[in-house]
Amino acid sequence: MKQPKSDGKRVCGRLPGLLAVGLLAAGGCTRPVTLRATAYDLDVRLDPGTHELFGSAEVTLAREPATGVSAGTGTVRFALNAALDVMELTARGARIRAHVVAPLGAAPKPGADKRPPMRIHELHLEGVGPTPRLTFRYAGVLVQDVQAGEKRGQVHNLLMAAHVGGEGIYLDEGGGWYPLACDEHGDPQPLAAVFRLSAGPVEGMLLVAGGEPAPPDGTRQVWRTRYPVTGMVLVGGPHERKERTVGGVRIAVHYSRPDDPQSQAQIEKHTDLFLDAAARYLERYQPLIGPYPYEHYTIVENFFSSGFAFPGFTLLNRALLAMGPRGLSHGMLDHEMLHAWWGNTILVDPQDGNWCEALTSFGANYYGYVLDGDERGARNQRRNFCVAVSRLPPAEDLPLGTFGRSEGAGREIGYSKGAMVFYMLSEEIGPERFWAACRRLTAEYKGRFVNWAVLQAVFEQEAGRSLDAFMRQWVRATGTPEVRLEAARWRAETVSLEVQLAQDAPRTLRVPLRIVADDGTTRDEVVTLDGLRTSAVFALAQPPRTVVLDPDFRVLRRLRPEEIVPAVATTRAGRRLLVVQPPGAMSPLYQRVIEDFSGEPGQKEVLLRTADDVSAAELSAQSVLIVGDGLRSPAVQALLMRARCPLSLTAGGFRFEDQTYEAPGHAVLCTVHHPAMPGCGITVYYGNSETALGRSDLLLHYRDSAVVFETTARTAEGKTVYESRPIARRDFESPTVIEVQR
Ligand SMILES: [Zn+2]
Known part of the structure; x- marks a missing residue:
């Protein structure tokens, strides 16, 4: 039965027997008690053919106070997907006096209204x-429209919440596929619970749920959570399984096997790589953060865009598995695996901000390079964090501690600033103590809510000192420091260099400087900047030539526009965009790129010109995207020359820096700062053939200034499959350097 639409509360008509308001027990031995759900025993049967779910849920409640009265009265609320009807509701150890059902108002977040509607029982x-x-x-x-949430350039399809279909099953914590205890607004109760789930077999599919697999109950698969969690997740798909055991943990991958032999051989190879990587990550991280909290780790291929981590498994986009080694860059599988500790076992306290993305981004996206021994990669990742935060308008530079709260900071603060803050914390207290604190967190907080104050206390225990000032400055305060290198003077009389530094607000920063001599030799120093400005003096034998501000990005600071590495995001950021197209017919693959840069309709003012009619004045006034033979315009060539863009056309292709690329599969994506418009960018996308443009759908994922691609095409199952790999990548850096006055 479908519930009629109604804004007000209504009494569920299906349960007439429960509606009679019973006489209250005699006064004196009845009083109000608080009820919370502490255990769920769920059973489901799923039919992908009809999208149906048949469920039963036994919920155990704890009452507060637990003793003192023989019987109490209380109210408890559950959120359930509005597409699910309650057929029967019974109670043991209590009587149901009334069951009131109300639709939950649309959530205020944009896009959230497209998630499935819920009802509160x-x-x-x-x-x-x-x-x-x-x-x-x-x-x-x-059933949900899977395509509705798929957007090019976005990693996650966040609209998916509850779907049972032939392509796959996805039932998440927010999908309301079982009654989840909540408050009057539909927000989950701030208390973790234990779950048991059994599910009937689904023909041709493998199912995976949060928690540990338990012995089956007849033909029904069973899972139990090992520690209290905030919700249960069940997924599945038409998958094969491959597994191995490493150090007592069963690592598996669930994936679909394509029909054509070449794709099949490739996916077999790639799934092996993913299993190897998972094994390597377990070996790397357990010594640092303590034992992996489960007996199983399963990588499950998903039927929509996602990189989601759940207790005991990770749900990865099919495209990521298809990418092979590149799908294993730091911040992908390692990031999801670290959530097994941070987020899924040590829980984020819903009353405070979300710290787990910050710690996970530090641990995987950054520290992965450190564990590789790749100091350059680690340094570039610190730079990328600073760049990401610096791209934010100051009004969005909210405190890290507010990420995850309503009206709180956004993703770049939660992930990039957060990772940088944990990097600075590890420098502040030393990596040994930092990781000891992480092990303490694992040992003491499994299945418990943790907030920023608890984290601070755990790090303080290992540091042996207060971290109050550090946390106030980096977690609770608004804004990112702007550090200026104001002057560098040679003092011949004292044979020393004097450097003046300033910042926009009084904070305590340890600012690295690199002093460069005439012969190119360097000396690194660190200056403590405590107030608004300071000057530091260094005794040197010879007058140096230049001083560079924080060349390795060891302190989080707001970079000047010229310091921000130009990338696709630079050109896409403004309110206006000029597009220069080829003069004649244009490939639809270029058209796709123009749409991606233009954003949602109405989001920005887009001016379309061809190589024949674009003017120098238009090119000088805003960010510019140039596709294909748009590059042949003399005005465009002049602009690129001014911008010192290292890209030019040749007879058979293009030249990037000192290399010529003339094979049909070569394409280039290159962004430089706009020479006339600070903060704006110029992006060129050019391919030598239609094949070279085959993966133009992926351009928005690149954060590099320039990428040269090599793309091949083949036919599989009647469709053209493009495979593209970067063969050259560059970041155009412009550090803050000043000449020494001498
Ligand atoms: Zn994450």
Whole structure:
């Protein structure tokens, strides 16, 4: 039965027997108690053909106070997907006085209204004993438009929440596929619970759920959570399974096997690589952060765009598995695996900000390079974090501690600033103590909510000192320091160099400087900048030539526009964009790129010109995207010359820096700073053939200034499959350097 639309609360008509308001027990031995769900025993049967779910949920409640009265009265609420109808509701250890069902208003976040609508089931209970239990039997059709949430350039399809279909099954914590205890706004109760889930077999599919697989119950698969969690997740797909055991942990990958032999051989190779990587990550990280919290780790191929981490498994986009080694860059599988500790076992306290993305981004996206021994990669990642934060308008530079809260900071603060803050913390207290604190967190907080204050206390225990000032400055305060290198003077009388530094607000920063001599030799120093400005004096034998500000990005600071490495994001950032197209017919693959740069309709003012009619004045006034033979315009050539763009056309292709690329599969994506418009960018995308443009759908994922691609095409199952790999990548850096006055 479908519920009619209604804004007000209404009493569920399916349960007439439960509606009679019973007489309250005699006064004196009845009083209000608080009820919270502490355990869920779920059972589901799924039919992908009809999208149906048939479920039962037994929920154990704990009452507060636990003793002192023989029976109490209380109210408890559950959120359930509006597509699911409750067929039967019974109670043990309590009586249901009323069951009120109300639709949950649309969430205020943009896009959230496209997630499945929910209803709140409010139960008024009486005669509540010490451990009341409620049993729901419910059923309905769960189907979502998978394509609606797929956007080029975005890693996650966040609209998916509850879907049962032939392509796959996805039932997440927010999908309302079982009744989840909540408050009157539909927000989950701030208490973790234990779960048991059993599911009937689905023909041709492998199912995976959060927690540990338990011995099957007949033909039904069973999972149990090892520690309290905030919700249960169940996924599945038409998959093969491959597994191995490493150090007592069963690592597996669930993937679909394509029909054509070449794709099949490739996916077999890639899934082996992913298993190898998972094994390597376990070996790397357990000594640092403590034992992996589960007995299983499964990589599950997903049917929509995602990199999601759940207790005991990771749900990865099919495209990522297809990418092979490049799908294993730091920040991908290692990031999801670290969430097994941070986020899925040590829980983010919903009353405070989300710290787990910061710690996970530090641990995987950054520290992965350190563990590789790749100091250059680590340094570039610190730079990328600073760049990401510096791209934010100052109004969005909110405190890290507010990420994850309503009206709080956005993703770049939560991930990039957060990672940089944990990097600076590890420098502040030393890596030994930093990782000891992470092990302490694992040992003491599994299945418990952790907030920033708890984290601070754990790090302080290992550091042996207060971190109050550090946390206030980097977690609770708004804004990112702007550091200026104001002057560098040679003092012949004292044979020393004097450097003046300033910042926009008083904070304590340890600012690295690199002093460069005439012969190119360097000397690194660190200056403590405590107030608004300071000057530091260094005794040197010879007058140096230049001083460079923080060349290796060891302190989080807001970079000047020229310091921000130009990339696709630079050109896409402004409100206006000039597009220069080829004069004649244009490939639809270029058209796709123009759409990606233009964003949603109405988002920005887009001016379309061809190589024949674009003017120098237009080129000087805003960010510019040049595709294909748009590059042949003399005005465009002049602009690129001014911008010192290292890209030019040749008779058979293009030249990038000192290399010529003339094979049909070669393409280039290159962004430089606009010479006339600070903060704006000029991006060129050019391919030698249609094949070279085959993966133009991926351009928005690149953060490099320039990438040269080599793309091949083949036919598989009647479709053209393009495979593209970067063969050259560059970042155009412009550090802050000043000449020494001497
Ligand atoms: Zn994450």
